Amino acid sequence: MASPAPRLPVAGPSSEPKASMLKRMGGPSDLKAGVGRGGIRTAEEIQHIVHEVSKRSKYFKDQERRDRELQVKVDKLKGRLAQEELTARGDEEDKADAILKELEETRDLSRVIALIDADAFYAACHVRVNPELEGKAFGVGGGMLTTASYGARKYGCRSAMPFFIAQKLCPHLVSLKLEPDLYVKASREIFAVLSKYGTIAPASLDEAYVDLTQYCADQDVTPTEAITRLRAEVQATTGLTVSAGVSPNKTLSKIAADVNKPNGQFVIDPTREACMEFIQGVRLRKCFGIGRVCETLLNGIGLETVGDIFRDRAKLYLVRHHLGQSAHFRFLLGLYLGLGRNRVKRAKRGDRKTYGVEKTFTPTSDPGKLDDVIRRVAKSLAKDLKRADFSGRTVTLRIKHADFVSVTRAHTPGKNIYLRDYKDLVRIGLMLLHKEIDERPKLIARGEEVKGGRNPVLKARLLGLRVGNLRDERALAKANKLDGWVRVSSRSTPEIELSDSDTDVQRDSDLDDDEDEDDDEADPGKRALNAVMRDAAIDPFADAGDGEGGVKKEDAACDPAAFGGASGSGSGSWMCVDDYDNDAEDEDAEVVRGRFGVHRGATVPKPSQRRAQQPSSSTIVQGSSLAAASRAGSPPKRKSPAAEDASANEKGKKRRIRKEEEEAAKPASGNEWTCPVCDKVFAGSEAAMSGHVAKHFADDEPPARPKVKVKKECGSLGGGGMGGSKVSSKTKVKGKGRKG
DNA sequence: TACATACAC
DNA sequence: CATGGTGTATGTA
Numbered sequence: 001m002a003s004p005a006p007r008l009p010v011a012g013p014s015s016e017p018k019a020s021m022l023k024r025m026g027g028p029s030d031l032k033a034g035v036g037r038g039g040i041r042t043a044e045e046i047q048h049i050v051h052e053v054s055k056r057s058k059y060f061k062d063q064e065r066r067d068r069e070l071q072v073k074v075d076k077l078k079g080r081l082a083q084e085e086l087t088a089r090g091d092e093e094d095k096a097d098a099i100l101k102e103l104e105e106t107r108d109l110s111r112v113i114a115l116i117d118a119d120a121f122y123a124a125c126h127v128r129v130n131p132e133l134e135g136k137a138f139g140v141g142g143g144m145l146t147t148a149s150y151g152a153r154k155y156g157c158r159s160a161m162p163f164f165i166a167q168k169l170c171p172h173l174v175s176l177k178l179e180p181d182l183y184v185k186a187s188r189e190i191f192a193v194l195s196k197y198g199t200i201a202p203a204s205l206d207e208a209y210v211d212l213t214q215y216c217a218d219q220d221v222t223p224t225e226a227i228t229r230l231r232a233e234v235q236a237t238t239g240l241t242v243s244a245g246v247s248p249n250k251t252l253s254k255i256a257a258d259v260n261k262p263n264g265q266f267v268i269d270p271t272r273e274a275c276m277e278f279i280q281g282v283r284l285r286k287c288f289g290i291g292r293v294c295e296t297l298l299n300g301i302g303l304e305t306v307g308d309i310f311r312d313r314a315k316l317y318l319v320r321h322h323l324g325q326s327a328h329f330r331f332l333l334g335l336y337l338g339l340g341r342n343r344v345k346r347a348k349r350g351d352r353k354t355y356g357v358e359k360t361f362t363p364t365s366d367p368g369k370l371d372d373v374i375r376r377v378a379k380s381l382a383k384d385l386k387r388a389d390f391s392g393r394t395v396t397l398r399i400k401h402a403d404f405v406s407v408t409r410a411h412t413p414g415k416n417i418y419l420r421d422y423k424d425l426v427r428i429g430l431m432l433l434h435k436e437i438d439e440r441p442k443l444i445a446r447g448e449e450v451k452g453g454r455n456p457v458l459k460a461r462l463l464g465l466r467v468g469n470l471r472d473e474r475a476l477a478k479a480n481k482l483d484g485w486v487r488v489s490s491r492s493t494p495e496i497e498l499s500d501s502d503t504d505v506q507r508d509s510d511l512d513d514d515e516d517e518d519d520d521e522a523d524p525g526k527r528a529l530n531a532v533m534r535d536a537a538i539d540p541f542a543d544a545g546d547g548e549g550g551v552k553k554e555d556a557a558c559d560p561a562a563f564g565g566a567s568g569s570g571s572g573s574w575m576c577v578d579d580y581d582n583d584a585e586d587e588d589a590e591v592v593r594g595r596f597g598v599h600r601g602a603t604v605p606k607p608s609q610r611r612a613q614q615p616s617s618s619t620i621v622q623g624s625s626l627a628a629a630s631r632a633g634s635p636p637k638r639k640s641p642a643a644e645d646a647s648a649n650e651k652g653k654k655r656r657i658r659k660e661e662e663e664a665a666k667p668a669s670g671n672e673w674t675c676p677v678c679d680k681v682f683a684g685s686e687a688a689m690s691g692h693v694a695k696h697f698a699d700d701e702p703p704a705r706p707k708v709k710v711k712k713e714c715g716s717l718g719g720g721g722m723g724g725s726k727v728s729s730k731t732k733v734k735g736k737g738r739k740g
Numbered sequence: 741t742a743c744a745t746a747c748a749c
Numbered sequence: 750c751a752t753g754g755t756g757t758a759t760g761t762a
Contacts, residue, residue: 025752053751054751054752056750057750057751057752058751058752059751059752060752062752063752141753143751143752143753144752144753144754146753159749160749160752160753161752162751162752162753163751164750164751164752165751165752203748203749204748204749205749206749207749288747288748289746289747289748290747291746291747291748292746292747293745293746293747294746294747324745324746324759324760325745325746325758325759325760326746326747326759352756353756353757353758354755354756354757355755355756356754356755356756357754357755358753358754358755359753359754360752360753360754394741394742396742396743404752406744407743407744408742408743408744409742409743410741410742410743411742412741412742462753462754464754464755466755466756469741
């Protein structure tokens with residue numbers, strides 16, 4: 001901690017901003033954002049402006065809190081390191097070297113993997129349709145910028161930046177409305193071209209991995225020639241430019257794609273030397289899976305680049321159990337070696353684990369408004385589940401308090417109770433929310449810890465629901481050779497009546513007017529596109545089981561084609577399926593695999609259960625039991641708002657709450673649009689849309705022969721971490737279906 | 741199972 | 750005035 005002595009106050013009451021905060025608030029030094037080049041404003045200027053505009057916001061305060069907590073972590077880590085060094089045995093480097101040697105043996109330079117990334121994709125899509133925009137400074141999206149054109153980036157505007165801040169940086173900045181159809185169309189065009197060069201794995205609307213190995217062999221061309229042709233063809237046929245990175249694995253290609261962006265490429269030769277040389281100087285933050293926290297921790301003990309991992313391998317070894325998941329020792333060593341996964345494979349329908357919807361609104365404490373948000377969210381989620389034909393056992397409520405601190409609360413009605421209907425979701429969502437609201441004052445009175453400040457009245461800025469422990473109704477139906485649609489849609493409805501008497505659901509009808517664009521029949525043009533995409537994306541039989549709805553556990557456990565992905569990453573990981581290719585499949589190798597095909601640590605994740613494997617005879621929802629369970633757990637009736645205000649007063653807090661509530665619970669940003677594939681509504685986020693729509697593309701893949709799925713694998717690194725994955729070695733399922 | 745955190749896009 | 754939404758993975762209890 002030793003924070004620097006305060007400097008002279010600069011304009012206003014604020015003291016000198018901390019460097020970590022400047023960085024946190026998205027200064028141009030954020031390496032991940034890849035800013036730089038040809039800026040009109042200096043980095044300092046941008047940071048200063050952003051800081052000035054941000055510093056009094058609640059968001060900023062929250063970021064400061066996180067920053068402090070992170071500093072504490074760093075200090076702790078430093079302390080541990082110092083302590084470990086006192087008792088070090090001196091063989092730490094040897095230990096690390098032994099692992100390096102082990103990892104080195106898994107190196108596979110045989111494949112040609114490319115990562116293609118469109119340049120300022122959303123902005124480019126607009127320019128394509130409206131050439132006038134060329135060179136102009138504009139942003140796409142309302143409240144939050146989804147993308148900034150290169151013209152705007154020169155001023156420091158970046159994606160994920162709130163528009164009002166971007167405007168401070170670039171006063172003449174223009175904001176364009178999101179037009180999803182535009183992006184989806186362009187994306188499909190791009191992917192269509194990519195597919196001509198090999199199998200692809202979309203990571204988002206504008207990014208995909210392509211396996212060029214076969215293409216290079218067939219055409220007898222070098223990787224450089226292949227990627228040159230590919231990029232030229234994309235530009236010629238779509239009018240959009242893309243950047244690319246090519247190397248023997250996804251890890252390196254991802255980083256390489258950034259090197260000559262925009263409209264450039266970087267190819268790493270398939271030699272150990274080239275791979276290692278390339279990655280040595282790379283800043284840790286540039287590596288997939290190393291986020292701000294991990295970077296900060298590593299910086300704290302003196303590492304800045306990938307090369308430093310080797311230099312400081314003894315240090316890393318000493319604190320290997322305190323690095324957090326994202327910086328797992330083996331993962332870092334693998335990174336240093338330039339290893340990475342090299343299989344390009346699309347995710348399947350069955351890989352999905354949760355469905356969720358969340359909504360931000362202007363912070364409110366009004367119980368009625370909060371209830372309404374739950375209803376809206378539940379409605380949207382129910383629609384998603386129905387359309388996708390999934391149901392789930394666990395419902396998780398997320399509450400983000402007004403101060404940006406969030407909590408989650410989950411409920412699983414019962415072992416065999418699978419939910420998908422609106423009323424069930426609302427009931428559970430409201431139950432969880434009310435419990436939270438009601439418990440809060442008690443906890444505070446008792447002096448216990450609570451998130452979101454000490455006010456007994458809960459004030460939220462976001463509510464969301466997520467359903468997990470999914471079951472693929474479609475696969476199930478198919479496996480049972482039943483008429484899935486009939487069975488599914490008629491089943492879960494009846495028990496709803498049981499809940500109709502519940503006080504909470506009475507106002508469901510209110511909902512219908514106020515929201516939801518169920519108007520599937522709205523825009524004819526959009527409808528046509530929907531149809532096309534839906535057909536392509538949601539093959540009713542895809543993944544439904546090839547006659548085997550469930551996968552036997554043993555099979556699943558041994559499928560090397562694990563769902564791997566970069567772990568920690570959300571949608572990203574989802575698409576990056578696979579595992580580091582390694583043909584040396586023996587027991588020993590198994591112990592060694594993990595994120596890079598290397599298993600980290602001693603923990604071997606257990607094969608996760610296949611959800612489609614439950615006996616189909618179970619009903620989707622056992623109506624009466626659900627209703628009963630729900631009632632049993634239902635919280636006492638809530639106090640009136642007036643009573644809650646009274647509590648607030650006790651606490652000494654004012655009642656200006658009233659005022660705020662007037663307009664509360666309105667969407668924070670007016671920017672809403674609908675996914676052309678499934679009609680899901682978004683609030684205006686490039687990433688959300690990207691991740692979401694890309695999944696439809698992922699689903700697109702036809703069922704590969706009898707396939708076994710696995711789960712767990714993933715090695716990841718990320719965020720959370722990386723997990724180790726375990727892949728078993730023995731079976732190489734290259735195709736043959738197995739199963740008994 | 742329940743919850744918190746980290747990460748990606 | 751003011752900072753999103755969807756999803757995955759992991760550790761820990």
